[in-house]
Amino acid sequence: MKDSFLYPILFMLILVVIFVGVLAVMYRSSEARILAYNTDVYQKIVLRLLSPAISQATGKSMDEINQAYPEAYALYVQEIKPEGLDRRAFKAVDSDSTLAYCFEIGGKGLWGTMKALISTTTDLQTLVDFAIVNQMETPGLGARIEEDWFLGQFRNRQMVLYPENKDDVTASYEFIAESQTPEHDRQLRRVTGATITSDSVIRMLKNEINHIFAFARDHEL
Amino acid sequence: MKTSEIFINSAFKENSVWKQILGICSALAVTNLMLNSLIMGLGVIFSLALSNFTISLIRNYTPRSVRMMVQTLIIAAYVIIVDIFLKAYMPDISKQLGPYVGLIITNCILMGRAEAFASQNKPFESMIDGIGAGFGYTLVLLAISFIRELFGFGSVFGIRVFGSWWTNWSIMVMAPSAFFLLAMMIWIINTRYYKLKG
DSSP: OTTSSHHHHHHHHHHHHHHHHHHHHHHHHHHHHHHHHHHHHHHHHHHHHHHHHHHHHHOOOHHHHHHTTTHHHHHHEEEEOOTTOOSOEEEEEETTEEEEEEEEEEEEOSSSEEEEEEEEOTTSOEEEEEEEEEOOOOTTTGGGGGSHHHHGGGTTEESOSOTTSTTOOOOOOEEEOTTSOOSSTTEEEOOTTOHHHHHHHHHHHHHHHHHHHHHHHHSOO | OOHHHHHHIIIIITOTTTTTOOSHHHHHHSTTSHHHHHHHHHHHHHHHHHHHHHHHHTTTTSOGGGHHHHHHHHHHHHHHHHHHHHHHHOHHHHHHHTTHHHHHHTOHHHHHHIIIIITTSOHHHHHHHHHHHHHHHHHHHHHHHHHHHHHHHSEETTEEOSOTTOOOOHHHHSHHHHHHHHHHHHHHIIIIIHHHHO
């Protein structure tokens, strides 16, 4: 019977139905849980990136604000949907005044796309903080862009080099080896063994910051 | 063959990496940190054990012409189950694993053991063989990653071992170090251990 023409086809078909069925049931039963977790993680990052501005306005410590999630998120963070901006955006608010902005940005890494969040001052000229939300880089090499020493290099950097000339918003960051000590504030340390990924991060920041700044120049956030 | 013999055979005597030269790609890719190696090893042990068990369970009904498709389907299904389970119930570990879980599907050891052992032996023995092969693979990964992490980062399992005087060897973090360490390991074991055993 195993040598007949139909047996292998039917056998394979039955096996596929069984395993796909098991996977589908397992995925559907876990979907809500996975989604809830991902939402929580995302919102916590947004709150963390906006917490310096919230802390400055309210006098509360950043730890206190972050630990008060989800209440603090509901109280201080609003998702905004400016018409024409093709990415998620948030603002930190306190008593109806805007304290800071947070934008979702994306770009290409070595193996796939990267998704990140950046927070900025209200004039969009200073990058307050930066976090990687999603990346598919090599664990132990490119994936080290999530480490604090690497991300920390971007904190409180002026995003727009020449605010007086609104057309020139290209930041001229320069990468040096991880083991080197920066000689000036435009030098950033690259992750060892992850040249392409490190370059991709800076390219993503440059492109996305340009895009957002150009958008904000012509539209209301 | 006794259960212990099956385990020792697949884990050491016929070790997938140093004897059969299988699973080399992942052995090179994930051995820069010991934690990565351990997690990858555990994932392989779990997937190998269950896929071997299932392949063996249906071996008498599997047509020879589609056996490799069947094996791939079963291996992929178990790896995806592990992935979904981790994402839902152990999200932090899942995040640490990153793309490793998906990489298990492409590990030659799984297909190798399915073809060489599970398709010809009983389910329980096949499961033991899977655990043994996965254990042997994990040992190799941990041995290489120990040297790479120690000299590349000055740490073991993320715990700093060398003081601030230590200068990290960048070459150990990069892929070439895995190539020559693995080659040296295979050479030493094959020329010393197997020669002594005759």
